[in-house]
Structures are given as structure tokens and as C-alpha cells.
Amino acid sequence: MARQSIFDMRVSKIYPLLLQKVERKGRSKEELDATIEWLTGYDMKQVDQDMTYGDFFSHAPAMNPRAELIKGKVCGVQVETIEDPIMQKIRWLDKLVDELSKGKPLDKVLR
Known part of the structure; x- marks a missing residue:
């Protein structure tokens, strides 16, 4: 079977995987949703x-222009060096x- x-x-x-990750560390759904909304402009309820x-x-209705301030590694890759714009956005959220x-x-997460 091919990998999706x-x-x-x-x-x-x-x-649900993102939510599980933050809740396992004592953070809330509301904090995750606020993070997603800050980055993308999406209200997760809709x-x-x-x-x-x-x-x-x-x-995404409104990618945050400050997202370019997101720096660091995710899965061993510097997010600021990712060339594919969609993959970079995905990794920005992963980093947050x-x-x-x-x-x-x-x-501090929302810069």
C-alpha cells in the first residue's frame, strides 16, 4: 500500500493528533485552536x-504575515529553509x- x-x-x-499532542502535555483545545487561528485565520469550529x-x-483565509518569524527545526529540518510553500506552512504549524x-x-508561541 502506498504511503499517503x-x-x-x-x-x-x-x-485530533495535534490535539492529542497538546493535551498530553497539559495544554488545551482552546490554546491549539488559538494557535491555528493565529497562523491561518481559520476558526476551527467552522x-x-x-x-x-x-x-x-x-x-487559508488569512495566513499571518508574522509567520515568517517562526524559526527552528521540525523533524530535523529548518522550517525557514523549506522551499515548498505549502510544506513550509505545515511545518510552521508543527513548530508552533x-x-x-x-x-x-x-x-510567546504566537510571536
């Missing part, structure tokens, strides 16, 4: 959960979720 691309996975599959993750980022999970205050 992150771009083709549904939000309904990925969002997101079509059947949307692909690639479309989620391609059609990592910071949230590690206990960084929300106001």
Missing part, C-alpha cells in the same frame, strides 16, 4: 473536516504545536 502524502490527508485525521491538509493551507506542547506561554 500529508497533503492528501484529511483535517479530520490530523487535527472548518470543513473533510478538507485535505494541503487545501487547508492553500485556502511543538512549542505549545513544551510549555512555552501562548503569547
Whole structure:
């Protein structure tokens, strides 16, 4: 069976994994949703959960211009050097979720 691309996975599959990660570290759904809204402009209560993750980022209503301040490594890759713009947005969110999970205050995560 072929491995499914992150771009083709549904939000309904990925969002619960992100939520599980932050809740396991004592953070809340509200903090995760605030982080996603800060980055993408999406209100998670209104997101079509059947949307692909690639479309989620391609059609984000308002990508935060301060997202370019997100620096550091995710899965061993510097997020600021990722060339594919959609993959870079995905990794930006991964980096923010990592910071949230590690206990960084929300106001610092949201730069």
C-alpha cells in the first residue's frame, strides 16, 4: 500500500493528533485552536473536516504575515529553509504545536 502524502490527508485525521499532542502535555483545545487561528485565520469550529491538509493551507483565509518569524527545526529540518510553500506552512504549524506542547506561554508561541 502506498504511503499517503500529508497533503492528501484529511483535517479530520490530523487535527485530533495535534490535539492529542497538546493535551498530553497539559495544554488545551482552546490554546491549539488559538494557535491555528493565529497562523491561518481559520476558526476551527467552522472548518470543513473533510478538507485535505494541503487545501487547508492553500485556502487559508488569512495566513499571518508574522509567520515568517517562526524559526527552528521540525523533524530535523529548518522550517525557514523549506522551499515548498505549502510544506513550509505545515511545518510552521508543527513548530508552533511543538512549542505549545513544551510549555512555552501562548503569547510567546504566537510571536
